[in-house]
Amino acid sequence: MATARVIFFLGFALLSCSLIGASRGLENRRSLFLPILNNDTKVFDVTKFGAVADGETDNVDAFRAAWGAACKNSTSRAKVLIPEGTYRTAQTMFAGPCSSPKPITVEITGTVKANTDPSEYVSPEWFTFQDIDGLVLTGRGVFDGEGPAMWPFNDCRQTKSDCAPLPSSLKFYKVNNSVVTGITSLNSMQFHFHVHGCSNVSLSKLNITAPGNSPNTDGIHISSSDMIKVFSSVIGTGDDCISIGHSTTNLTVYNITCGPGHGISIGSLGKRPEERSVNGVTVTNCTFVNTTNGARIKTWIGTVAAEVKNVTYEDIIMKDVQNPVVIDQNYGSRLSREPSTSVWKLSDIHFRKIKGTTVSNIGVSLQCSTRNPCEGVEVADIDLGYAGRLNTTFISSCSNAKPIFGGMLNPPPC
Structure with a gap:
């Protein structure tokens, strides 16, 4: 009887694991319950x-x-x-x-x-x-x-933080x-x-x-x-089609069609002192159609140091997207052109294989903090058409990145 019981539970465990695995690595795999009715x-x-x-x-x-x-x-x-x-x-x-x-x-x-x-x-x-x-x-x-x-009862834009x-x-x-x-x-x-x-x-x-x-x-x-x-x-x-808030780890997003909307965004982060770091976000094989943003990371200047790290946006299709790739560490500031002094750190960020069309002439915008410059930002294989021609601008506050015009975009990493 004991042997039969061991075999039953072992079989159930193997079946559960085969149905759904977790998103990150063999060492972190856990089974998810499925409706076995x-x-x-x-x-x-x-x-x-x-x-x-x-x-x-x-x-x-x-x-x-x-x-x-x-x-x-x-x-x-x-x-x-x-x-x-x-x-x-x-x-x-x-x-x-x-x-x-x-x-x-x-x-x-x-x-x-x-x-x-x-x-x-x-x-x-x-x-x-x-x-x-x-x-x-x-x-x-x-x-x-x-x-x-x-x-009509949404008054948060008018009353700012004093709203329900x-x-x-x-x-x-x-x-x-x-x-x-x-x-x-x-x-x-x-x-x-x-x-x-x-x-x-x-x-x-x-x-x-x-x-x-x-x-x-x-x-x-x-x-x-x-x-x-x-x-x-x-x-x-x-x-946002998907918004990723503070203290999120090991998130996997794939095969999403987004539009209309504001894209798939990490943030905004840093508005409240209790917010903690984001670590491990992978967004792949997604399509954005007529969205205001695509792949975006946005932080307020903030008061408590934290970080966003280990992020990948890859194999993305953009169809008439206004701002395809964005890092904005001056989010929420009235002085949008003022260099950011955000206390949030961004590192190990990857934008790869992003193709399609944009309705603006800025395909990639990386506005990083001057206090905590972005580190390890990879921008590779970006192919975005504007007004019927390849004409995508790359702008960045990273010290070693230069503006690039044209189709395939492979600037040096930040």
């Missing part, structure tokens, strides 16, 4: 807990009841099902830790619509997943943030060893997806959409997280 899976249909698919009834209590039963009271693997139909809900939290066997699945086949009464939100999140190890969020369903009804941010559609906080796949996010009030304090999470096959002029609707914002993978998704929104 069979006859032993117990389904907790929200309609059995009182949810009404009329597009008007607030279903928050029914959703919470279904989640509570699945998370705490199941002796077999559990799945919360939001079936076809339109379900409205106010601020909702699916919180762990769960005592049911891992993974716990939430499957969306219907449409979930946000309540548009601002007084219903006591914090800037609409739908939160928190303190869960082994979550699978999946399905062909839609989270509709009802942004057009809420965007609108809720993000989907917040993941302390969610580990998990998979998010197949979900559509429509017209978020603020961020579509917000990943914070998470580890070993895969996000794929997402469809994220909002108008290009919608305020602060970042597609996916990632901060204080490790070993996150984002891939095979289409993101078109009013801010």
Whole structure:
């Protein structure tokens, strides 16, 4: 019996590892839970807990009841099902830790619509997943943030820091060893997806959409997280398609179509003293279409020293992008031409094999700090056409880089 048990657990471990590996190196590989649904899976249909698919009834209590039963009271693997139909809900939290066997699945086949009464939100999140190890969020369903009804309440540009941010559609906080796949996010009030304090999470096959002029609707914002993978998704929104915040490590992004939007950006960083370094970001095989930026790193001048290092943007296609490659260490300053004195350090940064077209004559702009000059910035094989001809300008505040005009761009490293 003991031998059979050892063989069972060894087989399960090998199967898990073969399904999904982590993004960085053999030494850091960890398996991700996948929806292995069979006859032993117990389904907790929200309609059995009182949810009404009329597009008007607030279903928050029914959703919470279904989640509570699945998370705490199941002796077999559990799945919360939001079936076809339109379900409205106010601020909702699916919180762990769960005592049911891992993974716990939430499957969306219907449409979930946000309540548009601002007084219903006591914090800037609409739908939160928190303190869960082994979550699978999946399905062909839609989270509709009802942004057009809420965007007029966004006053942060006018009031600066004295404002209440609108809720993000989907917040993941302390969610580990998990998979998010197949979900559509429509017209978020603020961020579509917000990943914070998470580890070993895969996000794929997402469809994220909002108008290009919608305020602060970042597609996916990632901060204080490790070993996150984002891939095979289409993101078109009013801010960064993917924004990478402070304290992020070992992030892999690939096969993303971005546009409209502000590109895939690291930062902004350094605005708040509690922010810490970013280390290990790889963005490959992505396409940017009619975006204001492409591959971008941006830092405020800042007050606490930190760094961005080990970053690669490679095999990127730009289609009519305004600012294809950008380092801006003077972000947020009113004196945009003043040499930056940012206390953030940038090193081991690589922009490689970036091709396509730009709607400006500046293909690469590296504006580095004079206090902490960029180190180890590689710009190689840049081929960007402007106004029907190859005419890409390279500008840099690095002391050993000179302006280069023309097609293939291989300046000396900073």
